[in-house]
Amino acid sequence: MADHRKLAVTFASACLSIWLALPAGVGASHHGQGVADEVALRLSYQQAPVAGAHAQVVAQAAIDSGAPAIGLEVEFLRQVDFLGPRLISLGSATTDASGAARITLDTTQGKLRVIARVAGNDLYLPAEVAQEIDLQAVPDVGSPGGPATPDGQPNLAIVATVMPPLLALTAFLIWLLLLGLIAVTVLAIRRGRTHAT
Amino acid sequence: MAGRDLPNTSTDELRAAALRPVVGAGRRFWILFAALGLVAAAGAVAYAWQLIAGGLSVTGYNDQVFWGSYEATLVAFIGFSYGGALVSAILRLTNASWRGPITRIAEVSALATLLVGALFPIIHLGHPERVWELFVRPNFQSPIFWDMVAILTYMLATLILLVLPLVPDTAALREEPRLGRLHRVLYRVLSLGWTGTPRQRQILNRAMTTVAILIVPLAVVVHTVLSYTFSLTSRPGWHSTIFGPYFVIGAVYSGVAVVILAAIIYRRAYHLQRWIDDRTIRNLAFVMLALGVAYGYATFSELTTEGFVGKQAEVELLYGLLLERFAPLFWAFIGMGLLAPVALIAIPRTRTPRGIALAAGLVIVAMYLKRLLIVVPPLTRPVIGGDAGSYLPSPVEIAIVSGAAAGVVLIMLFLFRFIPVLAIDEMGEIEHERAGAGREGAASVRPALKPGVSTDG
Numbered sequence: 001m002a003d004h005r006k007l008a009v010t011f012a013s014a015c016l017s018i019w020l021a022l023p024a025g026v027g028a029s030h031h032g033q034g035v036a037d038e039v040a041l042r043l044s045y046q047q048a049p050v051a052g053a054h055a056q057v058v059a060q061a062a063i064d065s066g067a068p069a070i071g072l073e074v075e076f077l078r079q080v081d082f083l084g085p086r087l088i089s090l091g092s093a094t095t096d097a098s099g100a101a102r103i104t105l106d107t108t109q110g111k112l113r114v115i116a117r118v119a120g121n122d123l124y125l126p127a128e129v130a131q132e133i134d135l136q137a138v139p140d141v142g143s144p145g146g147p148a149t150p151d152g153q154p155n156l157a158i159v160a161t162v163m164p165p166l167l168a169l170t171a172f173l174i175w176l177l178l179l180g181l182i183a184v185t186v187l188a189i190r191r192g193r194t195h196a197t
Numbered sequence: 198m199a200g201r202d203l204p205n206t207s208t209d210e211l212r213a214a215a216l217r218p219v220v221g222a223g224r225r226f227w228i229l230f231a232a233l234g235l236v237a238a239a240g241a242v243a244y245a246w247q248l249i250a251g252g253l254s255v256t257g258y259n260d261q262v263f264w265g266s267y268e269a270t271l272v273a274f275i276g277f278s279y280g281g282a283l284v285s286a287i288l289r290l291t292n293a294s295w296r297g298p299i300t301r302i303a304e305v306s307a308l309a310t311l312l313v314g315a316l317f318p319i320i321h322l323g324h325p326e327r328v329w330e331l332f333v334r335p336n337f338q339s340p341i342f343w344d345m346v347a348i349l350t351y352m353l354a355t356l357i358l359l360v361l362p363l364v365p366d367t368a369a370l371r372e373e374p375r376l377g378r379l380h381r382v383l384y385r386v387l388s389l390g391w392t393g394t395p396r397q398r399q400i401l402n403r404a405m406t407t408v409a410i411l412i413v414p415l416a417v418v419v420h421t422v423l424s425y426t427f428s429l430t431s432r433p434g435w436h437s438t439i440f441g442p443y444f445v446i447g448a449v450y451s452g453v454a455v456v457i458l459a460a461i462i463y464r465r466a467y468h469l470q471r472w473i474d475d476r477t478i479r480n481l482a483f484v485m486l487a488l489g490v491a492y493g494y495a496t497f498s499e500l501t502t503e504g505f506v507g508k509q510a511e512v513e514l515l516y517g518l519l520l521e522r523f524a525p526l527f528w529a530f531i532g533m534g535l536l537a538p539v540a541l542i543a544i545p546r547t548r549t550p551r552g553i554a555l556a557a558g559l560v561i562v563a564m565y566l567k568r569l570l571i572v573v574p575p576l577t578r579p580v581i582g583g584d585a586g587s588y589l590p591s592p593v594e595i596a597i598v599s600g601a602a603a604g605v606v607l608i609m610l611f612l613f614r615f616i617p618v619l620a621i622d623e624m625g626e627i628e629h630e631r632a633g634a635g636r637e638g639a640a641s642v643r644p645a646l647k648p649g650v651s652t653d654g
Contacts, residue, residue: 080506111509165337167343174411182360185401189390192394192397
């Protein structure tokens with residue numbers, strides 16, 4: 001009997017371990033029905049509002065019912081053709097409560113072919129959409145106060161303050177070294193003309 | 198005291214050879230001097246015209262392409278200078294036994310190209326009378342300010358690198374009967390009372406080593422800062438992290454070519470084949486070959502890095518360079534500046550002084566072209582809309598740049614009318630070290646003061 005009990009406990013703990021080791025949600029059915037939803041992806045973009053700012057690409061994810069797909073990770077890629085066609089990652093973002101995932105582009109103008117891709121999970125099926133976007137140059141109308149300073153970068157300000165005097169000091173020291181060297185050499189050679197050793 | 202422990206005949210012959218350009222300026226020298234003087238004068242007149250006739254409006258510059266030949270000449274000439282200084286400094290630091298005959302030529306070419314190249318930021322200014330504001334109202338955020346600081350510092354170091362080794366040479370020549378009074382007075386001043394005591398030699402060697410060590414990072418800084426003028430701007434084709442090392446490699450490559458060409462011309466014109474022998478020229482050619490391959494790889498790396506990510510602006514620029522508008526110039530650079538020189542030096546049959554001189558000449562021309570290709574194509578592509586720009590150097594620009602090139606040669610000719618073309622003391626010292634090594638049972642070496650092998654007559 002003791003052996004049976006031991007076997008039962010071992011079997012139960014093994015089952016528990018396997019269940020715990022499984023990725024969260026695996027084996028569970030979505031909405032209790034066991035069917036993942038199809039996701040409809042739609043791409044759009046927003047031009048940079050002012051010169052120097054960045055354009056955004058927005059992927060809108062929705063399920064069949066039209067409800068937004070929330071918490072879905074969308075990977076953004078860009079197709080390039082130089083030295084052969086291939087995809088380059090632009091980054092990834094997670095859909096918010098409205099089903100939108102956004103990334104900022106570092107390109108300010110030109111045509112791009114952008115691809116948004118969802119890998120899929122137990123809740124949603126994989127999906128992909130591609131679209132050509134055409135970013136127009138935003139004219140720089142200027143601003144009376146000059147270009148906007150990026151916020152939240154105090155380190156840059158420190159570097160900008162410290163670097164110029166540091167560089168100036170380095171240049172000064174090199175000049176001092178060179179002029180000192182020539183002065184010392186001239187004097188030492190003149191003084192050393194009678195020294196045998 | 199030059200050439201200590203040397204047979205007197207060798208030392209005398211070396212002195213005589215080193216002084217040939219000083220005492221032996223014949224009719225051909227003066228014809229060349231006059232011709233170059235005319236070209237330089239035409240350049241000066243063109244610059245005066247630029248000042249009088251409304252500044253840069255007489256150039257081919259426009260709203261889109263606001264930099265052109267002047268910037269390219271600045272980068273090219275400072276690059277030529279860098280090669281000369283670096284050849285001299287590195288060969289001295291590594292104690293390369295074949296350096297003796299070419300260090301003086303390298304140092305003079307470094308100074309001459311630097312003196313002329315440093316004028317171009319001023320020539321490029323619409324209002325050169327405001328240049329003093331760089332000193333009194335410096336803008337520490339501007340690469341142009343740091344360009345000025347770096348170039349002036351490097352100029353001082355280059356001058357010291359040239360003058361210090363002249364101390365013992367001028368001492369050896371200050372009583373030379375073949376020289377005129379002016380030369381003897383000049384040599385007496387420059388020799389600083391040199392008598393060649395071990396103490397003096399120790400001081401001089403220490404100072405020269407210090408300057409040689411300093412000049413290597415200084416030259417790197419100068420050319421990197423020069424590259425910042427481009428790479429610190431947010432412009433496709435310029436904004437590239439590889440620009441610093443790319444500029445440095447290009448500078449040494451073209452600078453070594455200038456040293457080779459100057460050495461070959463001087464050895465032929467003044468029959469110095471016995472001193473600047475084929476081995477010296479070949480060694481320099483091998484340095485140029487290695488740098489050519491490195492520059493070719495850096496070019497490939499720069500283009501691939503820009504193009505691979507596939508941003509539209511960069512790709513358009515690359516297509517323009519490789520296949521479209523600028524393709525003839527770009528492929529001319531590849532052929533003349535990389536493939537032909539590398540082939541001429543790599544193939545033993547063409548690795549003659551004549552072949553090496555041709556390779557060096559091609560490198561100089563092609564590297565100037567490359568500097569134009571760095572400056573102009575990115576500017577032709579509009580950044581904030583509008584039509585593509587175009588650029589053709591105006592006659593005024595061509596005259597000024599030609600005058601500058603003539604000016605470099607004139608300065609070299611002029612300096613070698615006053616200073617010996619060969620580093621007499623240094624060659625003597627190398628020979629002295631060799632003799633010492635020989636006495637200690639070292640492997641037999643070819644004495645530097647014995648006739649070398651020459652194949653170009």
